[in-house]
Amino acid sequence: MITLYDSAISGNAYKVRLILSHLGIPVRRIEMNVDDGSTRRPDFLKVNRNGKVPAVILADGSALAESDAILYYFAEGTPLWPTDRLDRARVLQWMFFEQYNHEPTIAVVRHWIAHLGKTPESEPALPAKIAAGYRALDVMEEHLQAHPFFVGGSYTIADIALYAYTHVAHEGGFDLGRYPAISAWLKRVATQPGHIRITD
Amino acid sequence: MITLYDSAISGNAYKVRLILSHLGIPVRRIEMNVDDGSTRRPDFLKVNRNGKVPAVILADGSALAESDAILYYFAEGTPLWPTDRLDRARVLQWMFFEQYNHEPTIAVVRHWIAHLGKTPESEPALPAKIAAGYRALDVMEEHLQAHPFFVGGSYTIADIALYAYTHVAHEGGFDLGRYPAISAWLKRVATQPGHIRITD
Numbered sequence: 001m002i003t004l005y006d007s008a009i010s011g012n013a014y015k016v017r018l019i020l021s022h023l024g025i026p027v028r029r030i031e032m033n034v035d036d037g038s039t040r041r042p043d044f045l046k047v048n049r050n051g052k053v054p055a056v057i058l059a060d061g062s063a064l065a066e067s068d069a070i071l072y073y074f075a076e077g078t079p080l081w082p083t084d085r086l087d088r089a090r091v092l093q094w095m096f097f098e099q100y101n102h103e104p105t106i107a108v109v110r111h112w113i114a115h116l117g118k119t120p121e122s123e124p125a126l127p128a129k130i131a132a133g134y135r136a137l138d139v140m141e142e143h144l145q146a147h148p149f150f151v152g153g154s155y156t157i158a159d160i161a162l163y164a165y166t167h168v169a170h171e172g173g174f175d176l177g178r179y180p181a182i183s184a185w186l187k188r189v190a191t192q193p194g195h196i197r198i199t200d
Numbered sequence: 201m202i203t204l205y206d207s208a209i210s211g212n213a214y215k216v217r218l219i220l221s222h223l224g225i226p227v228r229r230i231e232m233n234v235d236d237g238s239t240r241r242p243d244f245l246k247v248n249r250n251g252k253v254p255a256v257i258l259a260d261g262s263a264l265a266e267s268d269a270i271l272y273y274f275a276e277g278t279p280l281w282p283t284d285r286l287d288r289a290r291v292l293q294w295m296f297f298e299q300y301n302h303e304p305t306i307a308v309v310r311h312w313i314a315h316l317g318k319t320p321e322s323e324p325a326l327p328a329k330i331a332a333g334y335r336a337l338d339v340m341e342e343h344l345q346a347h348p349f350f351v352g353g354s355y356t357i358a359d360i361a362l363y364a365y366t367h368v369a370h371e372g373g374f375d376l377g378r379y380p381a382i383s384a385w386l387k388r389v390a391t392q393p394g395h396i397r398i399t400d
Contacts, residue, residue: 049339049342049343050297050301050339058286062286064286064289064290064293065293066292066293066296066297066300067296068292068296069289069290069292069293069295069296070289072288072289072292073285073286073288073289076285076288085273085276086258086262086264086273088272088273088276089264089269089270089272089273090264090269092266092268092269092272092292093264093265093266093269095269095296096266096267096268096269096295096296096299097250097266099296099299099300100266100299100300100303100304101250103300104300104304124324139249139250142249143249
């Protein structure tokens with residue numbers, strides 16, 4: 001049985017629950033508090049020295065962290081990871097875009113606004129984060145105007161990675177009404193077999 | 201012939217030059233200015249809609265961006281990409297760590313200090329970026345105390361990804377003298393066949 005160090009409010013953790021649901025792989029979930037220092041305690045640092053969820057313990061006891069690396073691990077050998085080499089590299093291109101340009105802006109703004117509340121530390125950084133989040137959405141919108149999914153015409157882990165925080169971006173105040181191609185893609189993702197909601 | 205949209209001061213671009221040197225693949229370099237808006241002009245946005253270097257044009261005319269996705273593309277099928285599935289996922293774990301925790305702190309501080317100079321916008325953000333950079337170095341140091349390379353006992357693209365900005369971290373004021381395991385690893389990386397310097 002796979003163990004997931006999980007967080008109900010984390011889109012990164014949701015990515016792992018979502019791919020395991022698609023693949024019909026059972027999982028034992030351990031809910032972690034991501035705001036009270038639990039992920040920085042010595043027992044958890046043995047699982048992920050970088051102190052973040054999600055992390056998984058595989059059947060053989062091995063630990064693996066970083067949501068998009070976990071997606072890769074489970075996707076390999078399934079239709080969620082392309083058979084073409086350039087398509088595989090493009091899946092990773094979108095996943096690195098997600099972790100560099102999308103998550104630190106869209107997910108962080110959502111966390112500050114929907115979960116932590118604005119603080120004297122976060123408030124000055126908000127306008128730049130919001131602007132950068134919209135720039136990431138602009139890049140996605142332009143691509144999705146010409147493509148049903150991010151890579152190779154079918155649903156892959158690039159879509160899972162980008163869906164996780166895009167579909168809850170409104171919780172951070174982002175207006176997805178400006179983005180018809182993203183909105184249509186969100187609906188396509190939500191109808192994939194085995195889809196679950198972030199609240200499931 | 202492969203074309204690289206390059207930048208002499210970018211560690212991300214250096215990763216691509218370094219793997220191509222290891223693999224003996226010739227490349228045509230187009231130097232881009234990363235500070236004057238050149239990467240946001242329409243002609244370059246056709247290459248990488250996300251407006252960043254490095255990006256490559258492959259022999260068939262296809263474009264590929266995101267330094268670590270480019271590393272994957274060239275590494276597949278070589279000793280730089282492991283044969284074991286969990287090792288492959290762990291290479292990606294370290295590469296996502298690099299893009300999320302290491303590059304936005306260590307590379308950004310270096311760029312601000314060594315290239316742009318401190319500005320009224322960057323100066324207030326510096327202490328937090330420097331602290332986060334040291335936390336990333338702490339994670340690397342602890343791992344390298346027990347391992348000669350990041351994954352599987354041999355040199356992979358995880359090492360290339362993390363070497364790029366670690367070996368010039370002192371240009372941003374980071375004191376690598378505190379990190380003997382990182383320092384020994386930097387020397388091991390620099391003796392790999394085909395190694396080139398960032399200034400080559």
